[in-house]
Structures are given as structure tokens and as C-alpha cells.
Amino acid sequence: MAMTQDATTGAGSDQHVVLGKLTSTYGVKGWLKVYSYTSPMDGILDYPEWQLRLDGKLVDRKLAQGRQHGKGLVAQLDGVTSREQAEQLAGAEILLPKQSLPPLDEGEYYWHQLEGLQVTTQDGESLGRVAYLFETGANDVMVVKDADGKERLLPFLPDEVVLEVDLAAGRMTVDWDPEF
Structure with missing residues (x-):
């Protein structure tokens, strides 16, 4: 991914x-x-x-x-x-x-495809939607904004933090503590 x-x-x-x-x-x-x-x-x-x-x-x-x-x-x-x-x-x-845009291999995504996806934890708790992404050098970071406007910064680390991306359903499943 x-x-x-x-x-x-x-x-x-x-x-x-x-x-x-x-x-x-x-x-x-x-x-x-x-x-x-x-x-x-x-x-x-x-x-x-x-x-x-x-x-x-x-x-x-x-x-x-x-x-x-x-x-x-x-x-x-x-x-x-x-x-x-x-x-x-x-x-x-x-x-x-x-x-x-050139086609990507399976498991690869353009940033515009990830923006707007609903982000949920493995337990089904909603963290919000991907507002935008940015580069940090070490890895890319997703800014996830909830309905109250609270922002979380989640690293885009496939198989570690980002467990599944389902573009058709408009959602992403992450391994992330909702309290963080």
C-alpha cells in the first residue's frame, strides 16, 4: 500500500x-x-x-x-x-x-483518492474524515478531522497504522487509539 x-x-x-x-x-x-x-x-x-x-x-x-x-x-x-x-x-x-493520471498498482493511491474517506478504528469507532495529507520526510501524514473540527495527525503507514482502504465504500480502517 x-x-x-x-x-x-x-x-x-x-x-x-x-x-x-x-x-x-x-x-x-x-x-x-x-x-x-x-x-x-x-x-x-x-x-x-x-x-x-x-x-x-x-x-x-x-x-x-x-x-x-x-x-x-x-x-x-x-x-x-x-x-x-x-x-x-x-x-x-x-x-x-x-x-x-497514470494507473497505479494495486494497493497504491493518489492523495486525492484518500481525501474525504471516513476513518474508523478496528473497533468501528469513527475518527472523522481525511481532510488532507502532507509530507514530513519520514512518512506521509493524514490530517483526520472529526465532526467537531478536532484534528488528528495519523501517519500513513500501511499495515501498521493503515490496515485497509476501501475506496468504493469511502472508508479507511486504522489501528489507532481514539484517545490520541
Whole structure:
């Protein structure tokens, strides 16, 4: 059982995942800085067809070229050749239709698949729903929020903490003390 990071909280819509964001311009030839939510970071460059969401509107754009620059990424999109054109796209979210994501092996999950799952203990006690996930380096962590808004941080450790994931039923069974 493994997870692949694909998006952050509030992932697009039911049909899309948010892969990243165009943050600001880079240079004068239409390049943009890219903040990637994918793991590894440059995985976002593996998708040549992007949908950009800016001010609630979706625009299709092709990735002309992209590369790592320092600790981040920069990209140029087809038809964007000036700083002024790039400025108009700064702040746009980069979306990908979910059906464009590569299939995973059995027991592997994208983060967007786990968000919203009902989390229960082995004894059937509800802990809440997976609100979002984040990386810590050692392992990924799920933030589980109950109806009262209380948050629990549970490590995503298959076979240790996470015993079962049933996407069809919308639930996850965990080995976790509800008092913790």
C-alpha cells in the first residue's frame, strides 16, 4: 500500500486534480515560475497538456518546455512569448483531468483518492474524515478531522497504522487509539 502525491487540499473538481500553480514571471521571454505539488517536484513536467484555472475560467495550454531552476521549476507555454503574456497567467492553478493520471498498482493511491474517506478504528469507532495529507520526510501524514473540527495527525503507514482502504465504500480502517 503506497501513496502518490498529486495535489493539495481543495483539488480542482471531481474531474480534475491540481498539479501546481504558476506563481510569477521569469525573465522577459514568457517563462513562468512553477510551484509543483507533484512528487517528485519535476513530475509536473511529464504532462504536456495543462488546463489552467484563473479567475474561475479554464484555459487549455501546452507545455512548450520546462526545467528545474535552482530549487524550483520554470516553464514556457505554447503561445506565451513575452513577459506581459506570462503576467496574465501568473497565479493560475495547473489542472489535469483525473483520467490522464497514470494507473497505479494495486494497493497504491493518489492523495486525492484518500481525501474525504471516513476513518474508523478496528473497533468501528469513527475518527472523522481525511481532510488532507502532507509530507514530513519520514512518512506521509493524514490530517483526520472529526465532526467537531478536532484534528488528528495519523501517519500513513500501511499495515501498521493503515490496515485497509476501501475506496468504493469511502472508508479507511486504522489501528489507532481514539484517545490520541
